[in-house]
Amino acid sequence: MARPADHLTTHPSDGARDGLRLTGLTVGYRQGRTARPVLTGLTAHARRGDLTVLLGPNGAGKSTLLRTLAGLQPPLAGGVTLDGVDLTGLGPLERARRIGTVLTDQVDVPLLTAGELVGLGRHPHTGLTGALTARDRVVVDWALTVVAAGPLAGRPVDELSDGERQRVLIARALAQQPTLLLLDEPSAYLDVTARVAVTALLRALARDHDLAVVVSTHDLELALRVADMVWLLDRDRTLHAGTPEHLTLTGRLAAAFDTDGLRFDPVTATFAPDPPAVGTARVITAGRASVPDVPGPDASVPDVPVPDAARGALERALRREGWRLSPTGPVDIEVTALPSGEYLAMAAGSRSTLATVADAAAWMRAHAHDRARHPWPLRRADPAALATALRKLADIGPYFALDLAGPSNTAGPTGPANAGGPSDTAPLAGVTGPADTTSTTRPADPTGSACTAGSVGSAVTPAEVFSPVTRLYQAGEPLAAAVEQLAARMGTAEARVAASTLFLGYAARIWSIVLGCWAVSGLVPDLPADQLHATTTDGTPTHLRVADPRGWHPQGTIDPRSLATLMIDVVVDGHLRPLADAVRATTGVAAGLLWGNTASALVGAVRVLTRYTGAGGAGPARDTLPLAAQLLALPPLAGSTHHIVASDGRLQLGSVTRRSCCLYYRTPGGGTCGDCPLTGAPAATRAATRTEPL
Structure with a gap:
């Protein structure tokens, strides 16, 4: 409802709509000729159209300041102006036409209706008789409508709820047609819903009706959400004026309210037990977000x-x-x-x-x-430190590389679908075994065998399609298709041979990343299966990609067995166990063979790390041999190899032989692994005492 037109005749022109200004103001009390100042040197500005909130601890002088501004007690020194007019020089009638007040004093008028109470706000305009004219009644109706209290007009005041009564009192102040509203704790007796509603109303009144609104409150968190300006009285009774954000970031709010056991959080602008x-x-x-920032017609949908x-x-x-x-x-x-x-x-x-x-x-x-x-x-682990460590792994070799780009890159309308991003339909045919290389600066084959005819470690190209690895951990397609394609490339008709090779190569990738990350940084990546994606490129080791990598930061107090248990959880339980179950269900490969492959991949990755030297000539910062010994002693790897552990707890790499065969010798090209049981144990191994029975 529009403001009554005659409002514009009682106040200054738009050129003098400056709002409320305090200049060197001192407020307090007088006892005879003795002044007792409460607040001194106050300088602040409450603009029209702004909701200005007065905050401060109990006893800081908020009520004294508001009573002085309302003219209920004189200032001790300084000046107060409203739209450029000195308020201290105005009589009570003129002041009442300019300032509407809602104080904490309870209004006890049981015989009046809400409409009659609002009508009392017209008395500064009614003259000597006090009778309301038709025009006055229009203003009363307008004030009730503005505060959404129109239906309350005929109800007795003593039947109103606290929230309804407060709206009526605000309407009474509005009926004065003021330019300044002063309110002292208007939400003091209200429940949560009513407090929010009244505070939102005051903000709307300031903006929609060009009022300067100054309100004191103890509801600090709500005030900081809606206030345009804050007048903050600190414990020293000094006034700080600024936006809520300014006073938060400068620490003024925390300094004014923090106590033992209570802390102000500048991020959420809330107080909480500490x-x-x-x-x-x-x-x-x-x-x-599943909810739009701007909610639709359904008002029940939150806008968060x-x-x-x-x-x-x-x-x-x-x-x-x-x-x-x-x-x-x-x-x-x-x-x-x-x-x-x-x-x-x-x-x-x-x-x-x-x-x-x-x-x-x-x-x-x-x-x-x-x-x-x-x-x-x-x-x-610190996400940034983990990402840095994972990027460094590519320097060791392609089996250690992990792409950290997000898995949601999607090609445009003219490009291949999901190029560079996840695919739910493409088979994971690129999950293959490794090709051999003997380089010590960029070693690429943790398995020590020549298991594929493809190239090794080519860079990820935009055309490569990434698929969730979880699809590979399911019996049937696409695992069966990947095994079939690998068997064709290897020239073998035995699905078990291809399945074993696929499993060995994939295990080498996962072990290389996890062991390599710990060796160079002391961090262990999570590599959750639902966030890991793999390429489908034929003939190369699987390119792996993860977005937003997370992981663990083992402390110096961790024992090697606990660290090994963590890696078994990440590598075996997170990836290789579900893959082994799927491979066995699809091809019938024996479980012992697959756990032998897991151990071979682990030992191969350790071999690479022990040979690696970086650009500065130094190897990884952490010795993986004691950790490897612990890993081989834990299920399901325990018993999968013969090996020797030295007195210092380090695995002797030359002593490791498998208890099972990976079946690669059955391919047309043939060949054996470095730890193959078919070639017999090395002489050094035969002469030593093993850590478990043969």
Whole structure:
């Protein structure tokens, strides 16, 4: 509803619409000739069209300032102007025409209706009789309509709810047709919904009706969301004026309100309990928002993107339990909000999939208690450090290379579908065994055999199609097609031979990446199967790609067996076990053969790492031989090889022979692996004591 036209005749022209200004203002009380200042030297500006919020701790002087501005007590010094007019020189009637007030004093008028109470706001304009004219009644109706209280006009005031009563009191102030609204804690007695509604109303009044609105409140979080300007009274009773963002970033708000056990978060602009820190945490939101930024006709749809809402909920729960959030660097726990609505929680080398945010909060609490008792030997790795380490692996050899580009690159309308991105239909025919090379600066074959006729490690090209590796871990297509194509290239009719070769080459890729990353950086990548993609290029080792790599940062206190257990979980349980199950179901290859291939791929990767020297002539920073000995002692690799472990716990590479055959000797080209049992054990091995019975 438009403002009554006669409003424009009672106030200055547009050229003098300056709003409220304080200049060197001192407020307080007088006792006789003695002045008792509460606030001194106040200088600030509340513009028309702005919602200005007055904040400060209890006892800072907010109510005293508002009462002075309303003319209920005189200033002790300084000046106050409204639209350029000195308020201290105005009489009560003229002041009432310019300033509408809603104070904390309870209004007890049980015999009046809401409309009659609003009508009291017209008295500065009614003259000596106090009778309302038709024009006055138009203004009253307008004021009730503006605050959405029109239906309340005929109801007794004492029957109104707190929220309804507050709207009526604001309407009474509006009926004065002021240019300045002063409100002292208008939401003090309201529930959450009513507080939000009243605050939103005040902001709309300022903007839609060109009012200067100054409101004091203790609802700091809500005020910071809607205020255009903030007047902040700190503990020293100094006034700081600025936007909410400015006062947040400068630390003024935190300094004014932080106490023992309570902390102001400048990111969320909220206060929260500050429990003792138990560790560090990181929140990850996967997928895209399922809710548009601008909601449609359905008002029940929130206008908060789902990942942002999930992140906020998780971060609040983490802070409540004493976790300190850190987007970079290693952290103790990591929680990911999945597109499915579930939550992936990772800590101390374990992972949990949680169905609800309540489950996630309970998990955070349980781990906070555990973390407070003792440090964990495994932390989540810094994503940037992990990405840097993975990029360096290509220098070791193509089997160690991992493409970190996102898997969602899609060709344009004229290009091949999903070029460079994931495909749900292309067979994974490029998952093959390695070709041999003897280079010590760029060794490429962790298996030590010549298992394919293709080239090794060519760069990823835009035309290559990436498919999720999880499709390879299923019996039938596309695994059967990949085995068939590899058998044709190898010139063998035995599907088991091709399947064994495929498995060996793929195991070499995964072991090379995981072992190589730890050797050069001390980090262990997760390589989750649902985020790993592979090329379908024929005749080359599989090009692997992962987006947003994550992983573990083992601490110095971790024992070798725990580190080996982590790698078994990542490599074997995450990839090779499901692939082995699919290969066995598709081709009937024996399980012992595949676990022998797994051990051979592991030992081959270790051989490459022990031979590698970088550009500076130095090898990897970490010795993989003690770790390899631990890995070969854990299921399902335990018993898959004969080998010797030296007294210092290091695996003797020359002593390793398999207990099973990879079947490559059955191909037309024939050949044996470096650890093949068909050639007999090396002399050094025969003369030594083995770590397990033959």
